[in-house]
Amino acid sequence: MADHAHLLAEIKDNIHQKDPIKARLVLGYLENMDKKIREQVLGAFREAAPEFAVPVLCRFIAEHRDMVAGLPLVREILAVKILAQPELLAKAISDPQTPCRSMYIAMAGELRLEEVVDNLIEALLAASDVSEINQILDTLGEIGDPQATNAVSEFLYSGNRILIISATKALGKLATPTAMLRLAERMGTDNQLDLLILDIFAKVQDSISLDKLNEAMRSHYAHLRTYAKKTLVGIGPKAVPILTENLLFDDADLRIHTLNVLGDIGDPAAISPIRKLLHTHPANANVRFAAYEALGLLPLDRGAYVLTQGLSDPVDHVCIAAAKAIDRNFNEIMAAGIKNLASERDEDAHRIIKTAINAQAKEIFLSLMEEESFQPMALSHLGRAHQDIRDFFYAILKEHGYSGLALKLLAPEEKKTAARKRICAVDDSRMILSIYKSTLHELGFEPVLFEFPASALEWLQSNTPEMVLTDLNMPDITGIDLTRAIRKSFSKKDLPVVMVTTQDEANDNKAALEAGVNDILRKPFTAESLQAVFKKFL
Known part of the structure; x- marks a missing residue:
């Protein structure tokens, strides 16, 4: 205990004498001190001048991260000293030779210090080390000052995937209209990056973001369309005005996706535009089906x-x-x-x-x-x-x-007949599954129906039907994903898979065939069109 008291006296003397080396030595012994003395040693820095306390504490944190994790008082005192004199941080960030410079950058983000944004931008443009650039991008995002938008945007095309993702996330946090435009311009060359950007749009929800999410429903890639639809449903009524405008375009696929989303959102504001669409009697039966399906999910109080x-x-x-x-x-x-x-x-x-x-x-x-x-x-x-x-x-x-x-x-007891052959049908629309049930039964098959592809895959682990009929656009697992998973266990001959979809997109067709589907059938299917497929493959 006497030794601990001696350390308290020594740290006070170090602070008074402005001796950073000896002060760091004392701090390095903190974890061995009694809790009360430890708090007193750290508390001594409350009286220290910022120009002494900030570099000593920054270096101590950088060199003893595990110890500091259990000593929140260290960061608390450091934050107070930085806020008292933020120019110390600005100067340290601007000088590449600053010891433990990354700690100063981290504190700038933690404290959301807009005063050092210019210094961070200057450091960003001068940096060559990937980890340093990455940290500065993250920090600029945390601070959220719009003036960083252009500097951060430059790294969307850096050629380094880590930096591209960091720049993308930083722009998402800046959330300015310009930032959203830059992200929108970056889309189209990397599907995973596109999903990250769509996720940002879902959080920001400004007019640009909503427009781009809406636009993603026209994507050539099923997983992007599915993600955009799910996200727009999550946004809810706020997305309805831009969605209902889609119904004015003579684009069957876009209309169907839009109607699916409007039905799931359930906002009465969609009723009138959908009814107007039906009054025009769209030529595409899938559009009419989707329109009635959507109206069935909406509160039709009148008319x-x-x-x-x-x-x-x-x-x-x-x-x-x-x-x-x-x-x-x-x-x-x-x-x-x-x-x-x-x-x-x-x-x-x-x-x-x-x-x-x-x-x-x-x-x-x-x-x-x-x-x-x-x-x-x-x-x-x-x-x-x-x-x-x-x-x-x-x-x-x-x-x-x-x-x-x-x-x-x-019915009277039926005569014993051969068991019906099973056909597995997967579709996220319960109405379509009901139609499958009636139609397959009418054709003499036993329907095995799944609303969720994951459940179908689980069932297929111990069962082999005559055929699998699958929708394309489904949340979480698309029909293409489902087919790839099936092909890991069954060949095309052992278990035919037919994609049954409203979509007629060249990319989807190519991806479906590459995944291993035997054929593609367009909705709305009929008993006759299903029968033709069965004759072809069974």
Whole structure:
């Protein structure tokens, strides 16, 4: 204890005599001191002049990082001294010969000292050591002074990946419009860097950032489109105005991606633009499908009856999407409109009833069951439906007083037949999976459905279906990623994989074929188009 007291007296004398060498020797013994004496030794620096305390403490921290990690008081006192005389930091940063200069640079960032930005920029432009440049870029980003934008931007094209990434992150922290423009200009040559930049845009969310995220939905690369869509959904209503403008362009892929995002955001501001789009009756059935799917996710308080026109669409997928949207917004006006449609011709009645069944549209189905003339048609279609769908409507009929119909739905014990061959279908749209269930069952196969590709891969570890049908644009794992993973275990002959997608992008097609798909099928698929694929590969 006496020795410790002696060290306290000595450090006070070192500070008084301004002897940095002896002061550093005493500080080097700190971890062996009693806690109370240690705090007193460090506390002595509170009275030291900044020009003495700053270099001594900076060097002590640089040379004893492990010890200082458990002594927060060291940094606290150093910060106080720097803030009292910031020009000391500026001078040290400007002089390349400063001992432990990196410590001064680090403190500039830690304290967000805008006073030394000019000195840091000067040091950045003069530096040649990669680690030093990297640290200065990080520090300028931490300080966040816009005047550093141009100097940092120069390193986006340095040719050194470490420095490019550091410059990218620093510009993201500066977050000025110019910084966002520079990042936007840098995109297009490195997919991983593009993802990092899109992540920055997602955090900044200024007009430039939103525009670039929106633009990324047109990317030639599936993973960039998927990332941009996921990010825009996360941004939410703020992104809706720029997204709805996309619907004005006659670009089917962009419209579909946009509608997917608008549906997931769920902002009522998107309702009117989507309805206007449907009024133009887009030629692409996938656009119509996506529009009804999106409306089904939005709160249609008024005018929901316009959805009934979707039941007359010539494409079954679109009818099912419309039926789902109707069911979520069902009212008496819609019920009357649907009954009128179904009453015109038996052909229309059969189609609407089949659509309601395949969509598992409870409200539409119950409305039609009020008319006895529709009941035999419903039982006929249900008799051929997948067991899951039959079970769903059996429960509904019993619950709503149609026990007689429910009993008729109970099929007699079937004769033993060969087990159905399994087809695995992967799609992040639950509606598409429902359509797969009905269509594959109709074709005589047992559908095995997955909303998440990771779950499909897990199942495939112990199961081998006849074929895998996969969507392209899915979050986290794209259809191309899924195919690559499948090909690690199965050859194209052992397990055919067919990409089923709305997209018709040359890069995607090339990447899909290189990943190992056997074929590419365009949505909306039909029983006939699926049958053709099965005949080709099974």
